Amino acid sequence: MFNSLSDRLTGTFRNLRGKGRITDSDVNMTIKEIRIALLDADVALPVVRHFTSQVRERALGAEVHEALNPAQQIVKIVNEELVAILGGETRRITFAKQPPTVIMLAGLQGSGKTTLAGKLAYWLKDQGHTPMLVAADLQRPNAVTQLEVVGQRAGVPVYAPERGNVEGYDAAVEYASGTRGYGDPISVARQGVEEARRQQRDVVIVDTAGRLAIDAELMQQAADIKDAIRPDEILFVIDAMIGQAAVETAEAFQRGLDFTGVVLSKLDGDARGGAALSVAETTGKPIMFASTGEQVKEFEVFHPDRMASRILDMGDVLTLIEQAERAFDKREADEMARKFMADEDFTFDDFLQQMAAIKKMGNIKSMLKMMPGMNQMRDALDALDEREFDRVEAMVRSMTPFERTHPKVINGSRRQRIARGSGVSVSEVNQLLERFTEAQKMMRQMRRGGGMPGAPGGGK
């Protein structure tokens, strides 16, 4: 996502670096390159125009900032304008004063609504809420079952018509056949919300039907559901991969439903990012969440500022830290911090513990990509084989407890034993030990000198 846009923009800035002064023609040149980069990323033309004119005005308008060199000033302006078109401030869910808070999901079929329903429910539950899902997508065969599976994964109850709990719904057979309607989605939605209220659930997420293209009947159904359940939030889910069509689709849903927020799904794909950069600006509605994979945890609150800094390869260290906080047990983290301060050597046991935490955090590659400067290493990261982590883990598990805390004792014959035990070659064991000694050394240095050796300064 955003890879080529990010490369182009950072490349443009690289050309400015080292210039003591930036002339008007440098600015014009830079703007031209930004324009091409945005158009190539499928950003809608009016958005591109607005963006470049803002940047130009500010860059030429001698917005002087003493602490920054001229190139940094342009990066700062571009960054701020990117934040602005992505919606500015992070927008949180507005919870109803009287629970349950009703969240309605809308969007085209295949946009990722049902998947999102599970993620959102899981995330809300993690924050101490008591969500319930309602299956009001009665159009697509299997949508109800899919939502039930998703709900089960998220550990959240699902209100669905197939249980025969819908007024006027008489034929389970009808559902099983998967060809005709499963009842009336509007009354399912209404009863789902009532059921949530009865069970004292504090949030109810209503999944609605989508079609392959925008059509009047679909929009009417969604509008009727909206009237019936009076949602506190209507989230419009859009597949980030649909490129230029994003704006048109978003505008149609905006007219039909006047949604309150946008969710970008499939941000993990290699879409060029235009949807993300156009939708908030053209609809005036904030992007609230991002869906980044098929798993229930692959979901993020959308922070315009963090996304802008990811695009400009300034990294997204805040998101990384939050994910780490979610994955690390508080006690483990405290213990790790204590060890670190106490000048105790890092052992293979710590290493195993960290690997387990990293695994809990989800996809390792996508996490590494959030570090500043990592965009340039993208190819190397893509080549990274995640199974490598399993091999490393197997090696560490083949060490004795004493070896793990005293790696220095691992001599030749022990190395052979470890290699045999974990099904790798001795040279792989050698490499691991070498890297581990390096890591230990680095930790010691960090403790003494403060700061990461070799890490690029600056950033945010």
Ligand code: GDP
């Ligand atoms: P719906 O028709 O809008 O309910 O869409 P679904 O939730 O059924 O999603 C359609 C397809 O996209 C499914 O195969 C999902 O697994 C997949 N999908 C949904 N969200 C994401 C995402 O964020 N990333 C990826 N890679 N796939 C996703």
